[in-house]
Amino acid sequence: MEKIFKLDEEDEYYVPFSRLAENLDLRNLIEKLTVNLLRLAVTELPADVKKALKDAYRKERNPIGKIQLKAILENIQLAEEERIPICQDTGLISFYVKVGSEFRGLSKIEEALIEGVKRATVEIPLRPNAVNPFTQRNTDNNTGRHVPCIHWSIIDGNYLEITAFPKGGGSENMCALRILKPAEGLSGLKRFIIESVVNAGGMPCPPTIIGVGVGGTSDMAMNLAKKALLRPINKSHSDPFIAELERDLLRAVNSTGVGPMGLGGDSTALALKIEYAHRHPASYPVAIAFQCWAARRATARVYSDGRVECLSHKDRNLV
Amino acid sequence: MKKIELHTPISEKNIRKLNVGDRVFLSGTIITARDSAHRRMMKYIAEKRSIPFPLEGMALYHCGPLVKAHGDEWLVLAAGPTTSMRMEPFEAEIIENLGVRLIIGKGGMGGKTREAMKRYGAAYAAFTGGAAVLAAKRIKRVIDVKWLDLGLPEAVWIFEADRFGPLIIGIDSYGRSLYEEVRAKTLRRLNRIVEDRDL
Numbered sequence A: 001m002e003k004i005f006k007l008d009e010e011d012e013y014y015v016p017f018s019r020l021a022e023n024l025d026l027r028n029l030i031e032k033l034t035v036n037l038l039r040l041a042v043t044e045l046p047a048d049v050k051k052a053l054k055d056a057y058r059k060e061r062n063p064i065g066k067i068q069l070k071a072i073l074e075n076i077q078l079a080e081e082e083r084i085p086i087c088q089d090t091g092l093i094s095f096y097v098k099v100g101s102e103f104r105g106l107s108k109i110e111e112a113l114i115e116g117v118k119r120a121t122v123e124i125p126l127r128p129n130a131v132n133p134f135t136q137r138n139t140d141n142n143t144g145r146h147v148p149c150i151h152w153s154i155i156d157g158n159y160l161e162i163t164a165f166p167k168g169g170g171s172e173n174m175c176a177l178r179i180l181k182p183a184e185g186l187s188g189l190k191r192f193i194i195e196s197v198v199n200a201g202g203m204p205c206p207p208t209i210i211g212v213g214v215g216g217t218s219d220m221a222m223n224l225a226k227k228a229l230l231r232p233i234n235k236s237h238s239d240p241f242i243a244e245l246e247r248d249l250l251r252a253v254n255s256t257g258v259g260p261m262g263l264g265g266d267s268t269a270l271a272l273k274i275e276y277a278h279r280h281p282a283s284y285p286v287a288i289a290f291q292c293w294a295a296r297r298a299t300a301r302v303y304s305d306g307r308v309e310c311l312s313h314k315d316r317n318l319v
Numbered sequence B: 001m002k003k004i005e006l007h008t009p010i011s012e013k014n015i016r017k018l019n020v021g022d023r024v025f026l027s028g029t030i031i032t033a034r035d036s037a038h039r040r041m042m043k044y045i046a047e048k049r050s051i052p053f054p055l056e057g058m059a060l061y062h063c064g065p066l067v068k069a070h071g072d073e074w075l076v077l078a079a080g081p082t083t084s085m086r087m088e089p090f091e092a093e094i095i096e097n098l099g100v101r102l103i104i105g106k107g108g109m110g111g112k113t114r115e116a117m118k119r120y121g122a123a124y125a126a127f128t129g130g131a132a133v134l135a136a137k138r139i140k141r142v143i144d145v146k147w148l149d150l151g152l153p154e155a156v157w158i159f160e161a162d163r164f165g166p167l168i169i170g171i172d173s174y175g176r177s178l179y180e181e182v183r184a185k186t187l188r189r190l191n192r193i194v195e196d197r198d199l
């Protein structure tokens, strides 16, 4: 007997994935979805990012900063209308995959994501960005050892959620990790963040979104910083203390005057998001992940009946 | 803020008219070069070989475009700037030896390039990072492509541009750098923030 799982209050009952695997060509569905998610991600920014950029343009007082933001807004519109990648650096590609615990076709997902990336590279096209660090050879298809980077998490429920997250080199190059002394604590953390923003200047293509990961192990801190970037701009941390810290640091960062493209101005960051983990008594890791204004992400949920829903962009048909 | 129309080839006289913060639109020939093309140009200079594209009076653009072959032609889909600082070790010599007048990129360049610009009469213009479709719109056609063996983004693309911009003069031929000025200001503000908050 197959179990039936309940999704949301108002949702109907869905058949678990175990049955879907037999009826549906999941491998092809996900490959196609991967191409379309990447296409959506690189050509159209999510609504929250677009809104934040428009607000920044309205508020910017520096005339040079204003010119930069205007060019950004024009660019976004052109890319969207003509279905052309927003930026020529279509990034190194990451996927965040949440998978329902009942799902049986796990091995097929990775293969489908990788094939999807190869197809997307040709069909969209994406700039080939996967280079062997020792031979300097480009694979020409955006895949290679450990890339695309796939981050898995297992969730309750019987659906699959894929976020395509192509991230450009300019902002990635500014990511920073520091293991603070526990005695430096909260002030050390604040100082490190504001210093990093000033040091990065125009390099990460501001206005940026700043992800901060605090605590855990060194690798986890950076992972959390990256995860923080996935949170919608208008969503603060659920803990009111952290939410206030996010707002306070965003204000501080925007008072540095770095401005759009580091040419001076009020809009240095659109948002600042913090995620944390408990730490070892002797260490206080802090990771900062910069995301350029071209904050590209697209998320879809695949239900067990094969229905696909786009979560990041409204009313989008992805398969 | 002054708004200026420039055409290639650019004379020294016209470059000397530009000041930090000016807004410029550029028409004419733009030549792309990223890391590998710079390294090859340096090699050619060292070996006294002639470079197979004209740079005298031209604009050199730090850009690895996203292009698509369309029959015999190349279509430029996206062509935003890349980080100029990576070219810092080479640019002064390239300005000196090849007579480039305008460098276009993002993020600015360092003291060595600034000094070469002052001495030989050149300037640095910032194009909005990531505004790649807007940039491609102002590129009317691909005149030629050289050094394709370096790969599509690293090859040297010779574009014909029509009012390419808005460009902001980030470094002028008098040794002023908007980047250094903004940087000094942001460092002062950083110190103030740290003091005020007792961080």
Ligand code: SF4
Pocket: A087, A088, A089, A090, A091, A167, A168, A169, A170, A171, A203, A204, A205, A292, A293, A294, B080, B081, B082, B129, B130, B131
């Ligand atoms: S940092 Fe972002 S916007 Fe800037 S060039 Fe890179 S991918 Fe494009």
